Amino acid sequence: xxxxxxxxxxxxxxxxxxxxxxxxxxxxxxxxxxxxxxxxxxxxxxxxxxxxxxxxxxxxxxxxxxxxxxxxxxxxxxxxxxxxxxxxxxxxxxxxxxxxxxxxxxxxxxxxxxxxxxxxxxxxxxxxxxxxxxxxxxxxxxxxxxxxxxxxxxxxxxxxxxxxxxxxxxxxxxxxxxxxxxxxxxxxxxxxxxxxxxxxxxxxxxxxxxxxxxxxxxxxxxxxxxxxxxxxxxxxxxxxxxxxxxxxxxxxxxxxxxxxxxxxxxxxxxxxxxxxxxxxxxxxxxxxxxxxxxxxxxxxxxxxxxxxxxxxxxxxxxxxxxxxxxxxxxxxxxxxxxxxxxxxxxxxxxxxxxxxxxxxxxxxxxxxxxxxxxxxxxxxxxxxxxxxxxxxxxxxxxxxxxxxxxxxxxxxxxxxxxxxxxxxxxxxxxxxxxxxxxxxxxxxxxxxxxxxxxxxxxxxxxxxxxxxxxxxxxxxxxxxxxxxxxxxxxxxxxxxxxxxxxxx
Amino acid sequence: xxxxxxxxxxxxxxxxxxxxxxxxxxxxxxxxxxxxxxxxxxxxxxxxxxxxxxxxxxxxxxxxxxxxxxxxxxxxxxxxxxxxxxxxxxxxxxxxxxxxxxxxxxxxxxxxxxxxxxxxxxxxxxxxxxxxxxxxxxxxxxxxxxxxxxxxxxxxxxxxxxxxxxxxxxxxxxxxxxxxxxxxxxxxxxxxxxxxxxxxxxxxxxxxxxxxxxxxxxxxxxxxxxxxxxxxxxxxxxxxxxxxxxxxxxxxxxxxxxxxxxxxxxxxxxxxxxxxxxxxxxxxxxxxxxxxxxxxxxxxxxxxxxxxxxxxxxxxxxxxxxxxxxxxxxxxx
Numbered sequence: 153x154x155x156x157x158x159x160x161x162x163x164x165x166x167x168x169x170x171x172x173x174x175x176x177x178x179x180x181x182x183x184x185x186x187x188x189x190x191x192x193x194x195x196x197x198x199x200x201x202x203x204x205x206x207x208x209x210x211x212x213x214x215x216x217x218x219x220x221x222x223x224x225x226x227x228x229x230x231x232x233x234x235x236x237x238x239x240x241x242x243x244x245x246x247x248x249x250x251x252x253x254x255x256x257x258x259x260x261x262x263x264x265x266x267x268x269x270x271x272x273x274x275x276x277x278x279x280x281x282x283x284x285x286x287x288x289x290x291x292x293x294x295x296x297x298x299x300x301x302x303x304x305x306x307x308x309x310x311x312x313x314x315x316x317x318x319x320x321x322x323x324x325x326x327x328x329x330x331x332x333x334x335x336x337x338x339x340x341x342x343x344x345x346x347x348x349x350x351x352x353x354x355x356x357x358x359x360x361x362x363x364x365x366x367x368x369x370x371x372x373x374x375x376x377x378x379x380x381x382x383x384x385x386x387x388x389x390x391x392x393x394x395x396x397x398x399x400x401x402x403x404x405x406x407x408x409x410x411x412x413x414x415x416x417x418x419x420x421x422x423x424x425x426x427x428x429x430x431x432x433x434x435x436x437x438x439x440x441x442x443x444x445x446x447x448x449x450x451x452x453x454x455x456x457x458x459x460x461x462x463x464x465x466x467x468x469x470x471x472x473x474x475x476x477x478x479x480x481x482x483x484x485x486x487x488x489x490x491x492x493x494x495x496x497x498x499x500x501x502x503x504x505x506x507x508x509x510x511x512x513x514x515x516x517x518x519x520x521x522x523x524x525x526x527x528x529x530x531x532x533x534x535x536x537x538x539x540x541x542x543x544x545x546x547x548x549x550x551x552x553x554x555x556x557x558x559x560x561x562x563x564x565x566x567x568x569x570x571x572x573x574x575x576x577x578x579x580x581x582x583x584x585x586x587x588x589x590x591x592x593x594x595x596x597x598x599x600x601x602x603x604x605x606x607x608x609x610x611x612x613x614x615x616x617x618x619x620x621x622x623x624x625x626x627x628x629x630x631x632x633x634x635x636x637x638x639x640x641x642x643x644x645x646x647x648x649x650x651x652x653x654x655x656x
Numbered sequence: 657x658x659x660x661x662x663x664x665x666x667x668x669x670x671x672x673x674x675x676x677x678x679x680x681x682x683x684x685x686x687x688x689x690x691x692x693x694x695x696x697x698x699x700x701x702x703x704x705x706x707x708x709x710x711x712x713x714x715x716x717x718x719x720x721x722x723x724x725x726x727x728x729x730x731x732x733x734x735x736x737x738x739x740x741x742x743x744x745x746x747x748x749x750x751x752x753x754x755x756x757x758x759x760x761x762x763x764x765x766x767x768x769x770x771x772x773x774x775x776x777x778x779x780x781x782x783x784x785x786x787x788x789x790x791x792x793x794x795x796x797x798x799x800x801x802x803x804x805x806x807x808x809x810x811x812x813x814x815x816x817x818x819x820x821x822x823x824x825x826x827x828x829x830x831x832x833x834x835x836x837x838x839x840x841x842x843x844x845x846x847x848x849x850x851x852x853x854x855x856x857x858x859x860x861x862x863x864x865x866x867x868x869x870x871x872x873x874x875x876x877x878x879x880x881x882x883x884x885x886x887x888x889x890x891x892x893x894x895x896x897x898x899x900x901x902x903x904x905x906x907x908x909x910x911x912x913x914x915x916x917x918x919x920x921x922x923x924x925x926x927x928x929x930x931x932x933x934x935x936x937x938x939x940x941x942x943x944x945x946x947x948x949x950x951x952x953x954x955x956x957x958x959x960x961x962x963x964x965x966x967x968x969x970x971x972x973x974x975x976x977x978x979x980x981x982x983x984x985x986x987x988x989x
Contacts, residue, residue, distance in 0.1 A: 237867070248865070251862075252859065252862035255859070255925075256858045256921075256925040257851070257855060265855070266866075268852060268855065269866045273847055274848055275846050275847055276846055276847060
């Protein structure tokens with residue numbers, strides 16, 4: 153298992169790590185890991201959350217010091233550990249997932265930030281900073297107004313600023329941690345082009361991403377980690393997404409189309425001609441009892457806006473929404489909840505769950521009325537309700553009183569779903585339910601979705617990953633520029649055809 | 657020019673509000689529109705502007721300080737006592753002593769915030785109470801009128817009688833204020849330390865990853881405000897010609913309002929010296945105008961509160977939207 157399938161390496165590696173061990177409070181985060189990157193190579197580091205990817209990057213950049221016996225060979229020199237200063241000076245750069253940018257400061261200052269830090273206090277040379285910034289952007293083939301504050305630019309441009317910053321100085325290797333997580337497809341394509349150019353100019357890029365499709369597209373080799381140990385190094389050529397998933401999780405997943413016929417079931421939700429100019433236009437759809445409708449499309453296609461309108465948080469300009477045959481008009485999401493609509497938000501971390509609060513408190517927040525006893529909240533009823541849902545959805549928790557932030561992404565998502573199920577909804581809208589959830593835990597979420605559909609719940613499943621809706625919905629709707637432009641039956645259409653239509 | 661307007665929207669809108677209010681006041685009162693009155697305004701505002709640029713630095717670094725005004729009172733008292741010990745002193749020794757004491761009190765705040773991870777508003781509310789309690793306890797609320805002559809004598813650096821009979825005067829407080837303003841502007845816009853303060857206030861975690869010394873940032877920001885509070889305290893004693901223990905009590909909120917009005921953000925990373933000065937001036941102009949119009953002083957607070965609300969609403973929404981419209985027109989050219 154631990155034997156690496158070594159890909160052909162023509163040159164001497166730029167970076168080579170051996171015997172890397174790292175322990176945090178008795179937990180082994182890295183077990184005897186080795187890792188190698190050739191000059192100018194695009195190398196992918198793959199693994200589930202908590203597999204040790206970030207720890208490894210932090211060892212390489214000198215943030216963490218590995219246990220004795222570690223060997224780090226970089227650009228002709230050997231180290232037992234790195235320091236952040238050495239790493240930066242020798243051309244090792246990291247673009248962190250949260251970018252570590254300064255939105256109020258100018259683009260120039262963000263790119264030439266190293267001019268501000270380090271060394272002794274002195275006067276700022278704005279002219280020099282501007283020149284450095286313009287030059288770095290030019291290298292990427294981008295023009296931005298370097299004098300504007302960064303906050304004036306969207307996330308895709310900020311990503312470019314972060315890359316430009318990594319390139320000033322003589323970067324030889326750049327680590328990119330989930331660089332495409334918040335980019336649209338065309339922005340991602342542009343970013344991948346930039347990565348290719350970097351690679352062609354001799355800069356090695358280590359790419360960390362959850363999106364396996366782009367990993368396969370961009371990288372030449374893939375190093376897979378699991379539970380802090382090296383699984384192996386594989387050439388990207390001939391690799392498939394499902395094979396990487398297997399290697400990352402150690403489990404095999406057989407994905408099959410779950411779609412079932414529901415035509416005999418009564419209609420729960422009917423939408424006719426729903427329009428909100430600039431966001432979605434003329435949307436018509438029906439969802440029957442026990443049916444799962446998948447909505448896919450690129451970011452910005454109006455999916456979330458449509459969901460928010462069905463949940464009473466955006467008011468449509470025209471069109472009708474009927475629930476079980478009765479037309480409804482929501483003035484707020486309280487009306488929608490009362491009418492039996494539940495909406496699992498896209499951004500679980502900041503909108504869906506109250507992170508510092510307990511698991512129990514998070515679970516009951518939308519159904520407080522049910523645990524009243526004599527007008528006051530009853531702890532007994534709360535415990536009862538929470539125990540029931542925890543058991544039903546198979547959430548693995550320590551105690552009910554533990555903070556929600558102590559749970560893994562997959563278990564947090566189950567609590568978020570339970571929170572809405574506790575309101576006894578008729579319609580459940582799931583907006584990107586697997587964002588930030590490990591590949592292994594995703595299957596568990598979809599098992600729950602399938603079980604809920606069997607109990608008669610009408611489900612709308614939104615995702616920008618076509619396979620997710622293809623395998624888990626009874627019907628797939630494709631949204632683009634605010635309109636439904638395609639409807640597919642997974643039993644009669646190939647996945648490739650749907651993907652081709654959506655990503656075209 | 658377009659990007660200048662976009663990046664300095666707050667300053668431009670404040671300036672516009674000041675122009676409008678000044679125009680109205682010039683018509684409403686006989687004496688408002690004169691150079692003499694303008695210089696009066698500067699003299700009156702000097703101490704608040706000194707405090708304000710100090711507080712600005714703390715706000716930019718992502719903190720807040722409630723204690724600086726009573727700290728300035730403590731400095732006034734202690735400086736008066738120390739000057740007594742050394743037998744009078746002069747402006748140089750006075751400013752040095754007041755500045756040093758101010759830095760010390762500011763650094764105490766930074767120490768509490770950095771060492772014990774107390775959030776700045778809690779730490780400085782505590783020191784606010786401690787400083788004020790100690791001051792009132794030891795002085796029993798008694799004022800000092802027996803100050804050295806050099807401190808109480810008015811220092812007029814430049815005076816000139818205008819044809820309309822009013823006097824232009826530049827006094828020492830104005831000079832000190834100008835020095836403090838230029839020094840703060842240099843610190844936060846021209847030095848690497850200043851830019852690190854912005855970065856730290858904007859994104860503390862990002863700043864940490866770049867190896868910016870977080871502790872140093874807190875000490876520099878609160879130390880600078882301490883320095884300004886010390887200097888401002890001494891100047892206030894000079895201006896009032898007495899040291900009254902509770903004279904500055906409550907000044908912290910007036911200054912805070914003016915600084916936030918000037919575009920500084922509670923939460924850090926944003927704010928400019930120009931905006932800060934305009935914020936203080938706007939409030940002074942309003943008070944001065946109301947005074948000249950014979951409005952009851954009891955109505956001042958109410959009207960000033962309303963103006964702050966109005967100006968902040970304007971600079972937050974309307975003007976930015978208006979400017980983005982201007983921006984589009986500019987782009988089409």
